[in-house]
Amino acid sequence: MVNNDWLVHWILRLRQHGLYQVLQKSLMLLFPFVLVGSLSQVIQLTVLNRDSFLATIFNWSTWLGKHQFLAIIFNHLTGLTLGIVAALAAFSMARYTAKYYARDEQLAGLTGLLAYLMLAVRYTANNELTFTQGMLGMGGLFMGLLVGYLVGFAFKKLAHQQRQTPVLAEATLSRTLDSIGAIILVLSIAVLLSLLLNWLAISVLPDQVILKLQSVNANQATLPFTLGVTLLASVLTFFGLTSMPTLAQFGRDGIATNANLNYALAHHSIWNVPYPFSLGTLYEPFGAIGGTGGTLALIIAIFLFSRQTNQHLISRWSLLPVLFNFNSTVLVGLPILGNGLYLIPFLLVPLVNMGVAAVAIACHLIPAVVYNVPLGTPSLLQAFVGTNGNWGALAVVLLNIVIGVLIYRPFVQCANRLNEQGGGHDVSNG
Numbered sequence: 001m002v003n004n005d006w007l008v009h010w011i012l013r014l015r016q017h018g019l020y021q022v023l024q025k026s027l028m029l030l031f032p033f034v035l036v037g038s039l040s041q042v043i044q045l046t047v048l049n050r051d052s053f054l055a056t057i058f059n060w061s062t063w064l065g066k067h068q069f070l071a072i073i074f075n076h077l078t079g080l081t082l083g084i085v086a087a088l089a090a091f092s093m094a095r096y097t098a099k100y101y102a103r104d105e106q107l108a109g110l111t112g113l114l115a116y117l118m119l120a121v122r123y124t125a126n127n128e129l130t131f132t133q134g135m136l137g138m139g140g141l142f143m144g145l146l147v148g149y150l151v152g153f154a155f156k157k158l159a160h161q162q163r164q165t166p167v168l169a170e171a172t173l174s175r176t177l178d179s180i181g182a183i184i185l186v187l188s189i190a191v192l193l194s195l196l197l198n199w200l201a202i203s204v205l206p207d208q209v210i211l212k213l214q215s216v217n218a219n220q221a222t223l224p225f226t227l228g229v230t231l232l233a234s235v236l237t238f239f240g241l242t243s244m245p246t247l248a249q250f251g252r253d254g255i256a257t258n259a260n261l262n263y264a265l266a267h268h269s270i271w272n273v274p275y276p277f278s279l280g281t282l283y284e285p286f287g288a289i290g291g292t293g294g295t296l297a298l299i300i301a302i303f304l305f306s307r308q309t310n311q312h313l314i315s316r317w318s319l320l321p322v323l324f325n326f327n328s329t330v331l332v333g334l335p336i337l338g339n340g341l342y343l344i345p346f347l348l349v350p351l352v353n354m355g356v357a358a359v360a361i362a363c364h365l366i367p368a369v370v371y372n373v374p375l376g377t378p379s380l381l382q383a384f385v386g387t388n389g390n391w392g393a394l395a396v397v398l399l400n401i402v403i404g405v406l407i408y409r410p411f412v413q414c415a416n417r418l419n420e421q422g423g424g425h426d427v428s429n430g
Contacts (some may be wrong), residue, residue, distance in 0.1 A: 008417050011341050015418075018100050019149070020338075026092040026145065027335040030085060031314070034332045037082025038321040044074040046324055046376030053377040053385075082328060084136045089144030089240075090116035090151070097152020103159045107179045112151040115190035116144055123198050138328050141240030141337065151186050158182035221256035221275035223358055227351055230283055234347050237292040240337050256280060264370045270387060276361045276368040284325070285369045285383035285393070286357035286400055287350035291327025294349035296379060297404025298330065298342075298412075304405070305412045308419050325379045341415060345408045352407065353400040357383075366392040 014020050046052050047060075048071040054060070094112025099105040120135040134140060160178035256275035264270045275281070290296025299315045299322055306312060311334060318329040331337050336346060360366045369386035377385055380401075383393040 008414055008421070011414070011418055012421065014340055022093065022096045022100055022149070022152075023145065023338055024335060025096045026089060026148070027332050027337060029092040029096075030088055031329065031333040031335075033081045033088060034085055035317055035329050037078050037085065038318075038326050038329050040074045040077040041082060041326055042321050042324050042376075044071065044078055048074060049375055051374060053374040053381075055376075056374055082137060083133065085138055085328075085332075086136050086140035086144035087113055087116050087120070089141055090148040093145045093148025094151040094155075095148075097149050098155045098159075101152070101156040102161050103152070103155040103182075104162050104175050104179045107176065107183065108152050108155045108159075111155075111183050111186050112148040115151055115186050116147045118187070118190040118194045119143075119147065119197065121194055121198075138331075139241070145240060154186050155179060155182045158185060221278040223277040226277055226279050226282055227354060229279060230287060230350055230354065231347060234292055234350060237331070238337065238343060238346055240331075260368065260370045261372070270367040270370040271364070273368050273370055277358055281361070281368040281370070282354040282357055283350070284373075285386055286397060287354040288325065289353065289379045289397060289401060289404070290322040291325050291330070291379075292350070293327070293336065293342075293346040294353055294400070294404045295327040295330045295336070296322050297349060297401050298336075298345070298408045300401065301405045301408040301412045305409055305416075307416045311415070323378050323380070324376060325382075341418070342408075342411055345404075345411050349404045349407050352403060356400055356403065357396055360392070360396050366390055366396055369393070 015024075046054050049055060050060070091109045091113040095105045095109030098108030116135075117131070120131045120140075122130050122132055124130055135143060158179075159182040162175065162178075256278035257280035260270075260273040260275055260278070260281065263273045273281075288294060290299065299319055302311050302315045306315075314329070314333040318327070318333060321327065321329055334342075336342050357366075361368050367387050367390055369383055371386050371388060373382050373386045380397060381394075383397050384390065387393045
């Protein structure tokens with residue numbers, strides 16, 4: 001067994017930091033909403049979508065045409081939970097930061113929420129207001145947490161310490177007046193920044209950086225480029241700066257993907273395609289099994305090696321979404337985001353899995369994934385379907401899961417030691 005005493009010591013020191021505690025509690029508060037949104041998204045894309053994998057197999061098109069209201073319900077449910085998680089993050093981070101500094105947590109949370117919504121507002125040509133959806137969902141999670149922390153810090157500097165007073169109308173008014181300076185300053189700055197962002201017409205999300213790489217033609221489909229973009233996206237996801245669908249879209253829409261498909265159609269074969277090592281052939285089918293970071297392997301490792309009841313419970317709730325490559329519940333619930341314990345395996349597992357698949361393709365053991373995979377295809381079957389039923393591709397996926405479990409294993413066992421040594425420090429005052 002690998003000696004991870006240094007990692008345990010480092011994580012214990014990190015968990016004593018107030019910012020780390022506030023971040024972990026904020027993410028935990030988001031978990032039920034992310035869970036509901038993820039389950040709704042799975043149903044929406046796998047069951048209620050006419051072009052989905054399950055709908056195609058079971059021929060649900062006629063039935064779905066008569067029950068379109070179900071798709072509307074789940075679409076709204078997803079949008080009002082997972083679709084606004086970054087705004088909820090601003091609320092929770094501001095709340096717990098203010099609480100850590102003994103300031104009014106309710107007012108700080110509401111101020112953080114309003115400030116973030118102001119930053120996400122965009123003005124249309126018809127003088128109407130709309131929101132930048134990318135800033136409200138998982139791709140804007142880091143921005144929500146950052147804004148929330150800054151709001152909570154502003155309360156620390158400008159608001160009075162919270163007083164223990166009876167729950168009366170006069171006491172509530174007194175608490176409000178104690179925090180009025182911080183509220184006015186924060187909302188004023190948010191309005192000015194919102195106007196500036198609208199005037200410049202720019203996006204503050206790194207999602208756009210990933211998508212703009214589609215315009216890069218030179219070396220786009222080489223293995224180093226593919227691994228480099230995967231590493232970049234994994235780092236961004238780990239810190240809540242982008243989301244799985246962004247990289248998946250890049251892999252599906254890239255120049256190499258179209259060239260490979262045209263070659264297969266012209267030659268009636270998926271062997272020897274011109275770009276076998278692109279994101280489309282390696283990332284989703286083999287690298288991101290269960291979502292960014294190969295989190296299906298993490299869930300299995302938790303089932304096998306974790307002694308923490310909460311981790312088992314979260315993993316059971318997260319298993320269904322992860323099987324369909326929606327891992328937001330794992331990122332927020334365990335949590336993975338910003339958790340130094342899981343940084344190394346989160347970045348390493350996709351790269352190793354893609355490397356294994358690349359070796360198999362280079363040795364002509366399996367063909368490259370060429371065909372478009374229907375939405376809602378389980379992560380275990382994406383390579384199998386994308387190679388038109390090649391059993392070798394399925395075998396490589398199963399091998400990658402085993403490798404991923406072995407990589408995650410020492411870190412899950414390290415989490416056991418941290419829990420036993422009292423590493424779960426809490427925010428002061430509960």
